Amino acid sequence: MSNYTARQIHLVSRPSGMPSHENFKLVEVDLPPPANGEVLVENLYMSVDPYMRGRMRADAVYAQAYELNQVMYGGAVGQVVESNNDGFAPGDYVLSNGAWQDKLLAPAQSLTPLQPFDKERISLYLGTLGMPGLTAYVGLQKFGEPKSGETVFVSAASGAVGANVCQIAKALGCRVVGSVGSAAKAEWLRDECGVDEVINYKECDDLTSALLGAAPDGVDVYFENVGGEHLQAALNAMNHFGRIAACGMISTYNNAEPAPGPNNLMLIVGKKIRIQGFIVSDHADMRPRFLEDMTQWVSSDQIKCRETVVHGLDNAVDAFLGLFSGDNFGKMIVKL
Amino acid sequence: MSNYTARQIHLVSRPSGMPSHENFKLVEVDLPPPANGEVLVENLYMSVDPYMRGRMRADAVYAQAYELNQVMYGGAVGQVVESNNDGFAPGDYVLSNGAWQDKLLAPAQSLTPLQPFDKERISLYLGTLGMPGLTAYVGLQKFGEPKSGETVFVSAASGAVGANVCQIAKALGCRVVGSVGSAAKAEWLRDECGVDEVINYKECDDLTSALLGAAPDGVDVYFENVGGEHLQAALNAMNHFGRIAACGMISTYNNAEPAPGPNNLMLIVGKKIRIQGFIVSDHADMRPRFLEDMTQWVSSDQIKCRETVVHGLDNAVDAFLGLFSGDNFGKMIVKL
16 A cells, blocks of 8 residues: 555636636645545546536536636546455556546546457547547437438537537438538548538638538538537528537637627527537436447447547646647547 | 408518518508309408518518518408308308408418307407417427426516416416516516516616526526527526527517627526427417317416407508517407
8 A cells, every 4th residue: 555646737716718827737646545445546548628618617507616726627547556446456447537637546436447449549438439429429319310311510520529420420321511620620521531511610701601502401400519600500501490409619618708699599480490408417328328339330430530639737738728729630638 | 242342551662670661551452252262251350460570571481471562461350251162151250361451352271260259359369369379388388398386487478479378387387487578567467367476677687687586496498589688588597407488589570680699508508408499380280279278268267368459450550560669468459
């Protein structure tokens, strides 16, 4: 039994607008050996996700706000170093909510054992085989309800969630239109993932026109990751009885003051549109079916997984900030 | 067999912003006697409704746009004068879509026979027992899905639709909060209709605070008639898994330029809110059950019906324009 030193990133002040390094602090803390029922985990990879921005607000709606001067949390995969619980042994792979630190002392019941289908690709359990993948799987199917032959529009289409939405929609027989912010992302979605049309929103004058051009039969399902102009364009292009699965609105997360919304919400009435907000944690019951389907799709290469890997906890804040400028191509991962 | 003269109101130009008398023209036309299968109806009452503003646009989404230099249309109740169809005889009461004229020559199959529960209250078939009542009945129950004990918020709460929503929600055991634009309307809803709390939005500094005060347990169902600030306040006050039945957004109908929407749409995600737009004409299948329930509620005085009656086709345009300044208290009706 030995003591451990963990390096952690704490939130030390609440950002107004775009967060900066001043809001965070790298702290070293001593961890005792695992008490009865506890497990000491060495994190191998941690996740940075846009939803974490919401938890930095004092009035977080999603979930509890991060506390100041405490380690933040989020998805991480690691390996057990020392265990004081019969269910875990050194070397076991685990998924936890214990990110933003390189070592984690946690009660055994807070850890999910992983039997990785490929140990070289264990970071996928933070992406396509993890929370973002389940978000895509649940949101598209349960709230988008796409039928084969329908047109699905996905914003932030090469992101951790979006790229999975696009490819699941293709697997379901839909025509898929994605929106991204770079030519390289557009090319990957089109050439590797089989997405039918990709819009580079940074290079189009009018998103509605671009979307109508890419979806001449209109949009039946919109998977909403961005908000603002993307939502406005989607409403303009949607067909009657269209469905919007509202997963996030990243364009709004760093507004210091709330920004006005789309100017065409009356189309919700005229087109009889449904918008359904959802959060993946309400849908854990779908995880077993998801893991079965998704592992099969990934291992057969039917669904492509792209990651942007940043190295070291020291760079985790930059990785997080990069989510808001589109630095990530696919899932943003920090290798610890 | 004789000829008839009908007085009609035509749309002669498309309004930009608030319509004015210049957009309309009173025209007299000769009508031939009914041909085979046709019926000549004398309209007794016609309806003016906010949705008609949408049909005055060239790019109407709801339904076909009104054609220029043609009679407009909408709900009317009348009596058969002359019939060339076996299903109708002089004196029969009928409901039609033949408003904005005092006489109507129409194919028999476009007319709905009425067996009024009270001939003195036949105008109710344009309101509580007609399209606005069915709108309230369908929208609240099918898309609001209120449970007994939940809080329902209704905007334009003393209007043709809103007043019925409030009272149906009370009949279903809900706590009801309404928003109106005058003290007299607030008093009627509270004292006559049993609405629990009424906000006069014209007299409150901050609609969100007023709503949170009136709905301390939060809003579970929002029946949306108004849009803009009302939608923003509703989102702020809603509970997780709340439902919005989106029936209309009257605050936006006369915008010459589209106005920005609520600044808090991200709450749809965080609170897992559902918004469902709907149009009553898609739900005609619910009309028989509606008529049975509503006739019983009205004849037993459990649901109160308030009308503002304007006299004469010459005043129909004013009646219509009055909808946008809240001149109507309950259903706006034109007696012909």
